[in-house]
Amino acid sequence: MKKIYYLIVNFFKQHTILFFDICCILLALMLILGSVSIGIYKKQWSGSFAKKIIKIIPYPAAVVKGKNVSQNYFSKRLDAQKNYYQTQKNIDLNQLEKTKENKELKEKTLQTLAKESFIYDFLIKHKALVTQQEIDQEFTNSSAGKTKNQIEEKIKTLYGWTVEEFKKELIKPYLEKQKIQKIIVLDKEVNKEQIKKTESILEEIKQGADFIELANKYSEDPGNYPAQGGDLGWIVKGQMMQEFEQAAFSLKPGQVSEVITTKFGFHIIKLEESQLDKIHVRHILIKSYDFDKWLEQELEKTNIWRMNLDLL
Numbered sequence: 001m002k003k004i005y006y007l008i009v010n011f012f013k014q015h016t017i018l019f020f021d022i023c024c025i026l027l028a029l030m031l032i033l034g035s036v037s038i039g040i041y042k043k044q045w046s047g048s049f050a051k052k053i054i055k056i057i058p059y060p061a062a063v064v065k066g067k068n069v070s071q072n073y074f075s076k077r078l079d080a081q082k083n084y085y086q087t088q089k090n091i092d093l094n095q096l097e098k099t100k101e102n103k104e105l106k107e108k109t110l111q112t113l114a115k116e117s118f119i120y121d122f123l124i125k126h127k128a129l130v131t132q133q134e135i136d137q138e139f140t141n142s143s144a145g146k147t148k149n150q151i152e153e154k155i156k157t158l159y160g161w162t163v164e165e166f167k168k169e170l171i172k173p174y175l176e177k178q179k180i181q182k183i184i185v186l187d188k189e190v191n192k193e194q195i196k197k198t199e200s201i202l203e204e205i206k207q208g209a210d211f212i213e214l215a216n217k218y219s220e221d222p223g224n225y226p227a228q229g230g231d232l233g234w235i236v237k238g239q240m241m242q243e244f245e246q247a248a249f250s251l252k253p254g255q256v257s258e259v260i261t262t263k264f265g266f267h268i269i270k271l272e273e274s275q276l277d278k279i280h281v282r283h284i285l286i287k288s289y290d291f292d293k294w295l296e297q298e299l300e301k302t303n304i305w306r307m308n309l310d311l312l
Contacts, residue, residue: 041305054311062110062306064117069110074312077169078109080159087157106309114304115295116173119180126183130175135167138175185263185288198259198266198286205256211270214284220265221285230270230282237277244269248281264288 039045040059053059060068082105085091093102123129143151155166184190201218205211215230224230237245241262251257251271260267265287272280 037305040307040311044308046308046310050308050311054307059307061312062114062117062304064114064304065121065302067117067121069113069117071312074109074113077113078106078312080161080169081105081109083160084158103309106312110306110309110312114299114306116176118295118299118302119173119176122180122183123176128179128183130172130179134175135171138171139163139167142171181291182263184291184294185265186261190289190294191266194266194286194288195259198268198284201284201286202256202259202268205268211256211282211284215282218286219284220287221283224285230284232281232283234275234278234280244283248279251279 036053036057037059040050040054041063054071058071061071061074062069082093085093085105091101092098093105120129146154152163155161155163159166159169161169188195197218201214204214212229215224216227219230221230223232235245235248237249239245240248241264243260243262244267247257247260247267248269248271251269253271253273255271257267257269260269265285268284270282272282274280
């Protein structure tokens with residue numbers, strides 16, 4: 001052991017200068033890369049030097065909470081959108097006179113990818129990732145009535161993708177957005193003001209206030225315009241959301257429910273009358289916190305580094 005120890009010590013003594021030089025070179029490289037990164041993402045460099053650098057070093061198009069969105073992936077999604085515009089709207093965004101529209105599409109694509117990256121990270125933390133079975137089922141549902149060849153040809157024409165790419169790039173993000181929306185709708189902290197408002201209305205009802213008047217005053221159901229007193233008419237099972245129906249069908253005529261949560265928000269339900277398999281109900285809806293607004297606010301708080309669009 002002593003012999004090995006002396007060999008190691010002697011080796012380091014003989015190569016001290018070499019190791020020092022290597023460390024200095026590595027430190028210099030790290031400083032240079034760090035400076036360039038700040039230039040590209042924070043100072044938004046867009047000149048010829050930056051364009052040359054990103055061809056040599058594959059800097060990501062964006063970095064969202066430490067997760068990279070590569071230039072190649074950005075280009076793939078952008079090309080698919082251009083293909084869609086070309087085939088569906090007969091607009092060629094590669095033409096010189098379409099510079100403004102092309103830049104707008106780049107911005108939209110980059111924003112979309114940043115949102116998708118944020119949502120994916122959120123679902124990982126909440127252990128609510130979309131499964132392959134869910135993706136396949138959604139694809140089957142959306143493709144009903146079409147042959148395999150028709151589906152493949154349509155996807156190829158619109159986006160230039162295979163079926164599997166279509167599932168990954170469109171269906172998966174669509175389902176992920178649905179999942180996060182459901183989580184946010186049920187989040188008591190996010191919706192504390194909405195819950196407080198609904199509970200306050202319920203308390204007014206319990207104190208004897210007229211349900212119809214309160215529905216006309218507070219309900220955010222678009223179907224209540226013009227003033228309908230929250231009237232939903234006669235409903236049968238299978239017509240409304242499961243949570244809504246379970247509460248509504250358990251009531252007796254004249255009875256009012258507690259606060260019921262669905263994907264639309266927070267409801268107070270009143271049963272007017274019932275007949276065998278159908279019931280006549282009214283409700284007051286206070287919508288849950290706007291998901292898109294919540295997402296924008298969260299993204300503003302999130303550390304996102306992104307390239308200047310002129311580099312992409």
